[in-house]
Amino acid sequence: MSEKAEKNGKAGRLKAPAYTQNRELSWLQFNARVMEEAEDESVPLLERMKFLAIFTSNLDEFFMIRVGSLGDLAEMNKPPIDNKSGLTPAEQLQKIYAAVAPLYRRRDRIFSEVEKGLRAQGLWQVSHGDLTPEEHKFLRQYFKTMIEPVLSPQIVDTNHPFPHLEGKMLYVGVLLAKKKSEVLGLLPVPASLPPVVFLPGDQGRYLLMETVLYEYADHVFSMYDVLEKTVFCVTRNADINPDDEAFDFDSDDFRGKMKKLLRQRQRLAPVRLELSRPISETFLKYLKEHLPVTQEQVYVTNAPLKMGYAFALPAKLSENKRRALTDAPFTPGVPHGVRLNAPITPQVQAHDILLSYPFEGMDTFLHLIRESAYDPDVISIKITIYRLARKAKLVEYLCAA
Numbered sequence: 001m002s003e004k005a006e007k008n009g010k011a012g013r014l015k016a017p018a019y020t021q022n023r024e025l026s027w028l029q030f031n032a033r034v035m036e037e038a039e040d041e042s043v044p045l046l047e048r049m050k051f052l053a054i055f056t057s058n059l060d061e062f063f064m065i066r067v068g069s070l071g072d073l074a075e076m077n078k079p080p081i082d083n084k085s086g087l088t089p090a091e092q093l094q095k096i097y098a099a100v101a102p103l104y105r106r107r108d109r110i111f112s113e114v115e116k117g118l119r120a121q122g123l124w125q126v127s128h129g130d131l132t133p134e135e136h137k138f139l140r141q142y143f144k145t146m147i148e149p150v151l152s153p154q155i156v157d158t159n160h161p162f163p164h165l166e167g168k169m170l171y172v173g174v175l176l177a178k179k180k181s182e183v184l185g186l187l188p189v190p191a192s193l194p195p196v197v198f199l200p201g202d203q204g205r206y207l208l209m210e211t212v213l214y215e216y217a218d219h220v221f222s223m224y225d226v227l228e229k230t231v232f233c234v235t236r237n238a239d240i241n242p243d244d245e246a247f248d249f250d251s252d253d254f255r256g257k258m259k260k261l262l263r264q265r266q267r268l269a270p271v272r273l274e275l276s277r278p279i280s281e282t283f284l285k286y287l288k289e290h291l292p293v294t295q296e297q298v299y300v301t302n303a304p305l306k307m308g309y310a311f312a313l314p315a316k317l318s319e320n321k322r323r324a325l326t327d328a329p330f331t332p333g334v335p336h337g338v339r340l341n342a343p344i345t346p347q348v349q350a351h352d353i354l355l356s357y358p359f360e361g362m363d364t365f366l367h368l369i370r371e372s373a374y375d376p377d378v379i380s381i382k383i384t385i386y387r388l389a390r391k392a393k394l395v396e397y398l399c400a401a
Helices: 002-012 023-039 045-074 089-120 133-150 209-220 254-265 281-288 307-315 319-325 346-352 363-374 395-399
Strands: 154-156 170-178 181-188 196-200 203-206 225-236 270-275 298-300
Touching: 023 045, 045 270, 045 307, 045 319, 089 346, 133 281, 170 209, 170 281, 170 319, 181 209, 196 225, 196 307, 203 209, 203 395, 209 225, 209 298, 281 363, 346 363, 363 395
Parallel strands: 270 298
Antiparallel strands: 154 181, 170 181, 170 225, 196 203, 225 270
């Protein structure tokens, strides 16, 4: 960089207001506050586990979208300077990686505390070494009949190149040896399998599916000597702008174009590598070179790499245990001054109605949309939608409209 350019760059950064902060670092502080709920001992144990799951899911999306976007900007010939903090995209990435590392350590500590508390309550994520002889027998049969038939193990060697690894899919990576040569074994955790295997008898004892495959990887690759193994997950850049891909949103084949877009998202550059346990420098170097990622993008964590299973755990508990480990169910109220047994449209025309979710139910809004969908006097319905449930009445009404 020339002396003149360097001076101009410094001058530009001095203009960044001292009272504003970087958006990405601020978002990480927000997600840390989510984790504070998991840290709060006054919160029921399973609710704390759910907050850890929410923190994890939030962080996944942060890396896919925001870190992915910064990675694209950092590759530009003239990377833009953040006008809030005066940081280049590359500098923002460095600060993000540094800020995320202690969040992982904090999550591991909280997860260990919550797991210890749940174990005392009879809800126990067991390791393979904790199994009784009867449970070992059950798990061997379960693996043979339910898991092994759907596995697709892969060997990476001179004749089989390193495959494309899907974003946010769990893999068991195994460093193997045979006849003085080392190869890599990959065991994808099939999405068709349940994330949790509950053991017979006491329904409070369970294993994560990736834990089962980790233990049975030696059996799957029995033709080799297992040197070391780990569960890992790759996060890929998912920040694609459909406009950049010349997508015609008025095309009759919109569904096909979106399928193509989603497939492309799976093949974009890796932005993070997560490991369930430390591995040797040789093994780690191999993964970093073939993905590729830098050391700063590698995170080792004791907590599960995917934690969505936490939301299914309450269903396996007795009523008494569920009350002790979760919050009491919340029932939203009916907005003041609204009559749900009468048409909503005339009520809105008569006076404004302010709805506050989740303290008030969605029925008022849904009734209004349903009425509008079938009202011939309604010209259009315009809504900004961020996220929807898998089965949403709102979608049904909009399709009807």
